[in-house]
Amino acid sequence: MSLNRERLKALEKDYHNYKLEEIVTRYYDPDKIIKFKNSLIQNTDLVYPDPPAEGFLKFRAHFFALSKIIFGMRADTYAFNVTLLFINLFILYLILYFDLLSLTVKLIARFRNVKKD
Secondary structure (H helix, E strand, C coil): CHHHHHHHHHHHHHHCCHHHHHHHHCCCCCCCEEEECCEEEECCCCCCCCCCCCCCCCCCCCCCCCEEEECCEEEEHHHHHHHHHHHHHHHHHHHHHCCHHHHHHHHHHHHHHHHHC
16 A cells, blocks of 8 residues: 555656646636626636536537536547547548549539639
8 A cells, every 4th residue: 555655656746747737726816716697607626527418419518627428428538539530530531532622622613603604
C-alpha cells in the first residue's frame, strides 16, 4: 500500500500540470457562482459536473467534460471524439473514392449555365 502511494506521488510530481488544474478548476476566480438569465451558474470546478441530457442527438458538453450523453447513453469524451474522427475520415474517404467533389463542381457549373440561358 505504501509503495502504491509513493508511486502515485512520483507520477503526480512528474506529470501533474498545476497551471492546467488552475484553468480547469478556476479556484482563484472570486466569482464562484454567476447569475445569468434568472439562473445561477457554477463558475468553479467546471470539469466535475455532468453534462445535461438535453435530447436524443444533442451531445453538447462543457469544454473539459469527462463524458458526453448521446442517444440517451453516457459516452467517454475521448472515445466519442475518436469515433467522430473515424466517421469523418470514412466520409471523406467515400467522397474521394466516388469522386463526389468533381461531380458536385460539374453539377454547380451545369446549374449556373442553365440559369444564364
